[in-house]
Amino acid sequence: MKVLVPVKRVVDYNVKVRVRSDNSGVDLNGVKMAINPFDEIAVEEAVRLRESQLASEVIVVSCGSAASQETLRTALAMGADRAILVESDAELQPLAVARLLKAVADREQPGLVICGKQAIDDDANQTGQMLAALMGVGQATFASKLVVDGNAIQVTREVDGGLETLALKLPAVVTADLRLNEPRYATLPNIMKAKKKPLEALPAASLGVDVTPRLRHGRHEEPAPRKGGVKVADVAELVGKLKNEAKVI
Amino acid sequence: MKTLVIAEHDNTRLAGATRHAVTAAALLGGEVELLVAGEGCGAVVDEAARVAGVSRVIRVEAPFYRDLLAENLAALVLSLVQLKSYGSVLAASTAWGKNLAPRIAALLDVAQVSDVVKISGRGCYQRPIYAGNVLVGVESDEPVQVLTLRTTAFDAAGDGAPVPVEVAEAGPDLGLSQLLRREISRSERPELGAAKIVVSGGRGLGNGDNYQQVLTPLADRLGAALGASRAAVDAGYVPNDYQVGQTGKIVAPGLYVAVGISGAIQHLAGMKDSGVIVAINKDPDAPIFQVADYGLVADLFEAVPALTATL
Numbered sequence: 111m112k113v114l115v116p117v118k119r120v121v122d123y124n125v126k127v128r129v130r131s132d133n134s135g136v137d138l139n140g141v142k143m144a145i146n147p148f149d150e151i152a153v154e155e156a157v158r159l160r161e162s163q164l165a166s167e168v169i170v171v172s173c174g175s176a177a178s179q180e181t182l183r184t185a186l187a188m189g190a191d192r193a194i195l196v197e198s199d200a201e202l203q204p205l206a207v208a209r210l211l212k213a214v215a216d217r218e219q220p221g222l223v224i225c226g227k228q229a230i231d232d233d234a235n236q237t238g239q240m241l242a243a244l245m246g247v248g249q250a251t252f253a254s255k256l257v258v259d260g261n262a263i264q265v266t267r268e269v270d271g272g273l274e275t276l277a278l279k280l281p282a283v284v285t286a287d288l289r290l291n292e293p294r295y296a297t298l299p300n301i302m303k304a305k306k307k308p309l310e311a312l313p314a315a316s317l318g319v320d321v322t323p324r325l326r327h328g329r330h331e332e333p334a335p336r337k338g339g340v341k342v343a344d345v346a347e348l349v350g351k352l353k354n355e356a357k358v359i
Numbered sequence: 360m361k362t363l364v365i366a367e368h369d370n371t372r373l374a375g376a377t378r379h380a381v382t383a384a385a386l387l388g389g390e391v392e393l394l395v396a397g398e399g400c401g402a403v404v405d406e407a408a409r410v411a412g413v414s415r416v417i418r419v420e421a422p423f424y425r426d427l428l429a430e431n432l433a434a435l436v437l438s439l440v441q442l443k444s445y446g447s448v449l450a451a452s453t454a455w456g457k458n459l460a461p462r463i464a465a466l467l468d469v470a471q472v473s474d475v476v477k478i479s480g481r482g483c484y485q486r487p488i489y490a491g492n493v494l495v496g497v498e499s500d501e502p503v504q505v506l507t508l509r510t511t512a513f514d515a516a517g518d519g520a521p522v523p524v525e526v527a528e529a530g531p532d533l534g535l536s537q538l539l540r541r542e543i544s545r546s547e548r549p550e551l552g553a554a555k556i557v558v559s560g561g562r563g564l565g566n567g568d569n570y571q572q573v574l575t576p577l578a579d580r581l582g583a584a585l586g587a588s589r590a591a592v593d594a595g596y597v598p599n600d601y602q603v604g605q606t607g608k609i610v611a612p613g614l615y616v617a618v619g620i621s622g623a624i625q626h627l628a629g630m631k632d633s634g635v636i637v638a639i640n641k642d643p644d645a646p647i648f649q650v651a652d653y654g655l656v657a658d659l660f661e662a663v664p665a666l667t668a669t670l
Contacts, residue, residue: 126624127489136493204461205470232488233605234473239429239461248430248535251458254599264539269454270552270608271543272600276428278536288589288606289599324470328496333487336631339652341643345665348637351653356635358556358614359581359670 111221148226360446563619622647
């Protein structure tokens with residue numbers, strides 16, 4: 111069984127982003143970029159499946175500019191077998207990405223697709239679910255545990271009240287939540303090895319998908335900052351403030 | 360154009376989050392219909408028919424809607440949109456709504472706008488990106504507007520006079536997924552996402568026993584829901600459904616008490632819209648103090664029991 115893992119190049123999670131002074135977007139000049147943390151968890155899960163002989167090959171795919179090659183190399187260094195870059199310099203919104211991934215899935219015929227549950231830049235949390243819809247297969251989002259059992263999987267999902275476990279036929283789409291696993295660090299020898307692994311560049315146009323953005327993004331702004339409050343000396347003062355000033359208890 | 364809100368429920372009760380989505384739906388103009396799909400969900404239908412602002416409830420029952428799984432529900436919504444020409448499809452931005460809505464959008468071949476916090480009219484929204492550090496205006500000309508709504512940004516619709524209930528035919532059973540089990544935490548406490556007061560604990564508590572011993576009496580005294588930082592959840596103090604933050608629950612209670620929480624950006628994204636924030640932490644430089652209305656630099660193991668005793 112092939113496992114397909116889509117990965118996205120995003121602003122590193124440690125970076126505090128700033129809005130451009132003309133409010134047209136977020137200033138990405140010189141900002142450190144990294145693989146989306148949820149996608150890293152997805153790669154780890156796929157590599158573990160191959161290591162336990164439940165998967166035959168792990169293919170990572172990224173949709174974006176040539177800079178995404180770096181993200182794919184990171185995934186290859188973690189243990190993915192080969193990479194596909196669906197190259198486009200256009201803004202790619204989740205539906206367009208899902209349609210590009212569907213075209214790649216048609217070509218590769220994976221038994222399982224593992225995505226990150228959301229990208230930490232646009233926080234859309236859509237691509238995996240959209241891909242599952244377009245492929246006409248089952249979906250298990252926000253996964254904290256994945257068990258492959260022959261031609262089916264059991265996935266434990268993080269839902270609002272606790273956990274639920276689904277059984278899905280394969281092929282299926284799973285999206286990874288934080289507690290699915292702890293991704294490994296790529297070792298130096300594996301980083302060197304990753305440079306020799308196959309990375310195929312595929313122009314987005316060659317997949318016959320219209321990637322024109324459907325949504326227009328207008329004004330970007332930073333939310334009004336919370337005014338810092340006061341420090342209280344002790345519990346008695348705190349209770350006094352809550353009762354008499356804030357009147358919340 | 361009519362809007363269809365998809366009701367979240369457990370065949371017994373309507374989820375409170377759905378009432379927030381109904382309030383948002385009214386801002387789009389046109390009638391608001393509420394879809395209750397399930398099995399043996401008569402009580403939910405009755406409740407739904409009394410939600411103020413709803414003009415009609417669409418009831419669809421079949422065994423394969425019992426667990427409200429996304430595959431069959433999305434197929435049903437697709438057929439309802441085609442049949443009844445809805446102009447918008449909305450769900451609350453809960454784990455359930457986030458799972459379902461994009462599947463519907465893809466079947467309709469339209470873009471979805473996630474986590475909407477402001478509606479200025481049909482096709483004109485605002486939503487948070489980058490963990491809530493940036494708000495962006497989004498415009499959409501899609502023929503069907505598929506949205507998920509941040510519940511903390513819209514009030515809950517109250518009760519009104521009962522409206523008509525229309526029974527609609529079930530869609531296909533695709534047989535793609537099956538629920539094996541649910542392990543849902545049962546608690547007498549208010550639901551975290553809807554509580555007026557939240558008491559939340561972090562790594563400063565040291566372990567799960569301390570979490571329970573220190574925070575439970577305070578939460579009991581305040582009638583509060585219990586929450587936690589990601590660090591406390593990852594360290595195993597409490598289950599994952601306690602997590603407040605970017606990837607956990609987004610809460611905005613009237614009072615949020617953060618105990619032993621440093622205040623990582625990830626956590627602040629989940630609670631910074633609370634009315635009043637209290638932080639108790641022994642580190643005076645903890646970032647949580649930058650957003651707290653009242654900060655107490657103290658050993659939580661002394662301060663919290665003292666607070667509980669004073670209330």
